[in-house]
Amino acid sequence: MTAIVGILNKRGAVMAADSAVTVTNGDRTKIYNTATKIFRMSLDNPVGVMMFSSTEFIGTPWDVIFKLYRDTRGKQSFNTLEEYAKNFVDFLSAENYFSSVKSQKDYFISELSKFYYTIRDEVIDDYQRKINDMTEEEASEVDSDEILHFMLESKLKYALELYSEKDISPEFEDYTIDNLSSYGNEYFKELMELCEEDHLPTDMQKQWEESFLAYIRSQFYYNGSGIVFVGYGSKDIYPSLLPIYISGAFDHRLRYYFDHDAKQSVTTDDRAFICPFAQTDVMMTLMKGVAPDMFEIIDSQHKKSMQKVKDNIVEKLKESNVSQDVIDKVVESAQDKIQEEFQDNVLEYIQEEYIDGIIDAVDSFSIADMANMGESLISVTNLQRHISSSDESVGGPIDVAVITRSEGFIWIKHKDWFRQDLNPNTRFFE
Known part of the structure; x- marks a missing residue:
């Protein structure tokens, strides 16, 4: 499993990811904390990707594919981030989807x-x-x-x-x-x-x-990989983020789609974004002030309570010989209105007291502040998995990278599996 996050403001974009990967063999699973999930897609252009879910595409590791793309097409420049993503899809097709x-x-x-x-x-x-x-x-x-x-x-x-x-x-x-x-x-x-x-x-x-x-044929979420493009097109002033879901290929066709609903682009009006993927529950709890499943429970219990109130009102009205038509109109309109107001008020409170405040803070953050925030969001998810009874499916070293328009792709933290002093000319950090 995985926890990754993209943080964007007008100054640039930050990508942060854990290193846990779950390997399944029949009924047995094992978690390794060695996976790299952030990659530079070009040595010349400010574009990177984050990866979650499956680490392979029809048997070929994604890191092999990303690095081959960078070596063969990484110098190409495109006006928008989405054009980079489309070019990557074209690359998969040109390489016959890395499959027989x-x-x-x-x-x-x-x-x-x-x-x-x-x-x-x-x-x-x-x-x-x-x-x-x-x-x-x-x-x-x-x-x-x-x-x-x-x-x-x-x-x-x-x-x-x-x-x-x-x-x-x-x-x-x-x-x-x-x-x-x-x-x-x-x-x-x-x-x-x-x-x-x-x-x-x-x-x-x-x-x-x-x-x-x-x-x-559908874009119903299917087993596969999430590939999140982050960075700038050549004509972009501010960064963008665009997820692609890729499942596999058959009959010489690729099963994929761009998740435009999750696309985020910094503009003069939309100044900052926090975009978690995969295991998002802890990060969403921090952003909203309440765990997503807890809000669903509260909303469900409120509906049940309203139903009990409705049943009591109906019983009393019937005892008073009120007609069924009048009872239906009074009760249904009252219940629907109260339930809608409850949801609206809670969501408005969450937006104003939590989300807006965090987004306003990110808008003013420096690149260093955003990098620290990205690492902290992954770290607190790791901590929650460690102290809970669930599997520690988020863990290991945290990789952090920054992308700005002028400086390009920069590693802030990057785990390695070798001694750097013995390999001064390695391309590992490219």
């Missing part, structure tokens, strides 16, 4: 398998609950095949509708069911064999293909 035809098919099979087992487990669990709620006599008379067919059909329809609502990954906008069937026909036949082994209906290959197509 076989590895792309392996990725496809892996995604299809995850999709299948998720649907299968939900159907079997729902079926088992339904049977458990029956008497022995009722259970002995049910048509299991009919129930399973209905449940599987419903799950696949729900998946189709869910993923179809999401935006489409750029390289899959014109990817059709015919493309999918042609590329993965043999694997869908194997999927039907799995259905037979798992006692699921085997006459729904079309529905499987349609729902999986919606999933594989």
Whole structure:
């Protein structure tokens, strides 16, 4: 796991990251505190990246890819940060996604398998609950095949509708069911064999293909890597930050999307930003004054309390022979209004008393202040994981880098695995 953060103001941008990486082997996991997650993308231009989630792309380490990009395309200059990110995507395509035809098919099979087992487990669990709620006599008379067919059909329809609502990954906008069937026909036949082994209906290959197509095309968050570009385009006065999510590639298409909703650009009006990624809970608690899950609990409990009040009011009004139409209008409007006001007031307090104050402070920070803040945010996340009962999935040395328009990319802290005095000419810190 990972904790990284980008901090931006008019003076420049800071990137900070921990070193923990979780390696899974079957049911066993091991955490190493040796991963580098910040990289310079150009020796000539003020651009860097931070990485979180998977440290590899279809079997190739991201650090190898980043350094190869820097060596081959790092001298190119672009007007905006987004153009650098697009050029990096083009680079992946030009290098055939650092994968063979076989590895792309392996990725496809892996995604299809995850999709299948998720649907299968939900159907079997729902079926088992339904049977458990029956008497022995009722259970002995049910048509299991009919129930399973209905449940599987419903799950696949729900998946189709869910993923179809999401935006489409750029390289899959014109990817059709015919493309999918042609590329993965043999694997869908194997999927039907799995259905037979798992006692699921085997006459729904079309529905499987349609729902999986919606999933594989969508920008629904999928297993993969987050790549956060930070820095300046050649025409930028102030820094920007743009995350890209990259999952993998198959059929010579890259599954990725730019997260424009999370893009941040310093302007004369928007003067500073703090952008945490991956394990953000501790940093968001410091910024908002309340843990994200605690706010959700408070809001949920308030709704339950309002419901109890509503039930009591309804009971008293009925005792007074008030008509149901009047009761509905009075109670519903009052509950909705009070709940909305509660949420608005709490969010306004958080914004004014915590977030605005921190952002105002960052706006006035020097580069050194921002670097210290970035390191501290990662460090306090590390501390929380250390003293809690959860895995220490944030830890190890903290790397910190600064990017300014005039000085470019500068390391503030960078762990190494060798003696610098024995390697004076190393390119390690480039």
